[in-house]
Amino acid sequence: MADAVIPRSRAWAREERRRRLGPLSALTHVALLVWTVLVVVPIVWTFLASVKSEDEIFGDAWSLPASLRFDNWARAWEQAHIGQYMINSIVVVAFGTFGTMLFGSMAAYVLARYRFRGNRAIYLLFVSGLAFPVYLALTPLFFVVQNMGTVPVIGRFIGLNTHGGLVLVYIAYSLPFTVFFLAAFFRTLPGAVAEAAFVDGASHARVFFRIMLPMAKPGIISVTIFNVLGQWNQYQLPLVLLTSDRDKWVLTQGIADISTAAGYDADWSALFAALSMAILPMMIVYTLFQSQIQKGLTAGALK
Amino acid sequence: MNHGRTRFVAGFLVIPVALYVIYVIAPYAQAFYIAFTDWRGVNASPRLVGLENFQRLAADNVFWKAIGHNLILLVLMPILTLGIALFFAFLLNAGGRGGTGGIWGSKFYRVVFFFPQVLAVAVVAALFQQVFRPDRSGMLNGPLIALGFEPIGFLSSTGVAFWSILAVLVWQAVGFYVVLFSAGISSIPRDLFEAAAIDGAGGIQLFWRVTLPLLWDTIQVGWVYLGIAALDVFAVVWVMTAEHGGPDHSTTVMAAEIYRTAFQYFKFGYASAMGVVLFFFTIGFATLALRLSRRERIEF
Numbered sequence: 001m002a003d004a005v006i007p008r009s010r011a012w013a014r015e016e017r018r019r020r021l022g023p024l025s026a027l028t029h030v031a032l033l034v035w036t037v038l039v040v041v042p043i044v045w046t047f048l049a050s051v052k053s054e055d056e057i058f059g060d061a062w063s064l065p066a067s068l069r070f071d072n073w074a075r076a077w078e079q080a081h082i083g084q085y086m087i088n089s090i091v092v093v094a095f096g097t098f099g100t101m102l103f104g105s106m107a108a109y110v111l112a113r114y115r116f117r118g119n120r121a122i123y124l125l126f127v128s129g130l131a132f133p134v135y136l137a138l139t140p141l142f143f144v145v146q147n148m149g150t151v152p153v154i155g156r157f158i159g160l161n162t163h164g165g166l167v168l169v170y171i172a173y174s175l176p177f178t179v180f181f182l183a184a185f186f187r188t189l190p191g192a193v194a195e196a197a198f199v200d201g202a203s204h205a206r207v208f209f210r211i212m213l214p215m216a217k218p219g220i221i222s223v224t225i226f227n228v229l230g231q232w233n234q235y236q237l238p239l240v241l242l243t244s245d246r247d248k249w250v251l252t253q254g255i256a257d258i259s260t261a262a263g264y265d266a267d268w269s270a271l272f273a274a275l276s277m278a279i280l281p282m283m284i285v286y287t288l289f290q291s292q293i294q295k296g297l298t299a300g301a302l303k
Numbered sequence: 304m305n306h307g308r309t310r311f312v313a314g315f316l317v318i319p320v321a322l323y324v325i326y327v328i329a330p331y332a333q334a335f336y337i338a339f340t341d342w343r344g345v346n347a348s349p350r351l352v353g354l355e356n357f358q359r360l361a362a363d364n365v366f367w368k369a370i371g372h373n374l375i376l377l378v379l380m381p382i383l384t385l386g387i388a389l390f391f392a393f394l395l396n397a398g399g400r401g402g403t404g405g406i407w408g409s410k411f412y413r414v415v416f417f418f419p420q421v422l423a424v425a426v427v428a429a430l431f432q433q434v435f436r437p438d439r440s441g442m443l444n445g446p447l448i449a450l451g452f453e454p455i456g457f458l459s460s461t462g463v464a465f466w467s468i469l470a471v472l473v474w475q476a477v478g479f480y481v482v483l484f485s486a487g488i489s490s491i492p493r494d495l496f497e498a499a500a501i502d503g504a505g506g507i508q509l510f511w512r513v514t515l516p517l518l519w520d521t522i523q524v525g526w527v528y529l530g531i532a533a534l535d536v537f538a539v540v541w542v543m544t545a546e547h548g549g550p551d552h553s554t555t556v557m558a559a560e561i562y563r564t565a566f567q568y569f570k571f572g573y574a575s576a577m578g579v580v581l582f583f584f585t586i587g588f589a590t591l592a593l594r595l596s597r598r599e600r601i602e603f
Contacts, residue, residue: 025406028394032412035391038474039415042434045442049433061436061445107319110312122320129327133535133585135561136578139337139571140330172326175319204311233423235538236558240566252425256542259429272433278426286421290414293421298483 043279050272057268069269076273084247085254086277092163092250093231096170100227103171104178105220109208111179112186123183129176138240145169145241161245166238170231178223181299185219186212225289225296251278337575344569356576366577369548369557370584372465376472376533376556377588381526383473388480389522391416393510395481396488413485416478424475428542431471432458435543458544461553468554471539476532480525487521488514527592534585537562557581 052065077083149159157164235252342349395409434442435457444454537558548555565574
């Protein structure tokens, strides 16, 4: 009896809704399209300007280019060093994220699944880093990295104006979120498989790398995406730590520098080309992996 | 076994903890000490001067302006971002009544809205610097001038520049919360909406009586995130505005003043004192937000 009534009332309610929502749904799409335009237009406009000549850029904002000047892109890549900056960014983020994930997952695993004295204290030490404003640490951090540069043998790889130094700083500042998120993830994993492996004589490290890490794959992927984007988009830390040596700059620094230091003699079309070059790879990667990226970035907020 | 266990735990922790202590904990601890010194980078040994830096800060008009701007952002950025995001999330999911699917095209909208979030703030700032150009070559002023209006000094007028900053911040943040709230809405059981709809609730009522209360947890999280982001605003101001916080300090924020004082004026002691003030604002906000937002959680 009840079974017969519920589907019908649901269908009725749905019908009723559709009737009531009818004229509204057009308005809904209008509202959504307004924001779509607000998001898309500045980006499209930038791409358009990237193939304009200098005169066209200083002319009417919405005029179409007479011819597509891709030499702007070539100039930005070569003379404005965007190519170099992009390679630097890739190197720093690759090592930074790899180190973050390796050390972050090791610490998170031990803190989540082993009981020992000081466990709670170390965990809280890591998590407290989530609330600190990085600006407070900038001055001492600058001198810490400078001092690391004086360490014998390895010093010249991890001091100021080195990618190694920036990578270590990225790893350290990415640890709070990584440890916080992955510790929560490791706690939810079942222990039976690991115990069976211990009985078979597997070592702790082997259980971690061969069993627990693969089981934590969904969490690892989310945090990796979070860290790749966070480190790729970082601007403040390289601004402080890679000051003098332009060849070492990362992409955000390069873009910001062309934009802020530019006077009237600046190469404006190259700036637009550089901006487009910074946006395009993100667009491609985002289009390919958008659902994972959305999951990765919102993962922290949903925990 | 037990011996191996201790070695394993220590072995796994030693590198992460060492990195974290050297690069994060130690600098924060030192910053509190430096804030009480007159360290200016040139003199080799910083001298303790007690509260002098903080007394000077209390009379520093520019820093007070920066604090004021951060506080306005702290209030307006979450309200605008969360308000707009809730509105769109509600539209996309037809108030949740469509179950997990959302309205026609909702996936497309979500993908587009979210995109600014993956761009670097520095890149977004450089982009909008061009969008806001003051003459007819500006993306916004071009059409305005063509229509016969006066151009707006988006970044050059002291009364307008700050609002341009706020607009860019909201522009970049909205999509993230649309996706977050959409996920929240689609996880609300459909029965709740249907029951309310059968009881005669209209779209607006559904939003206020069903969607909003059940999303409350997620909204709180968003509020804390955005509040902390508002206190940490730096790149948009530093890259986009004239004189890094201008014109005439009309857009400056605490982070920009800290960076300028430390790395352009090399007044490390004074900059650290500013950092301590920012630290207490952040901790104060986080504590307050957690206190105020503690409400009964609705399980479903």
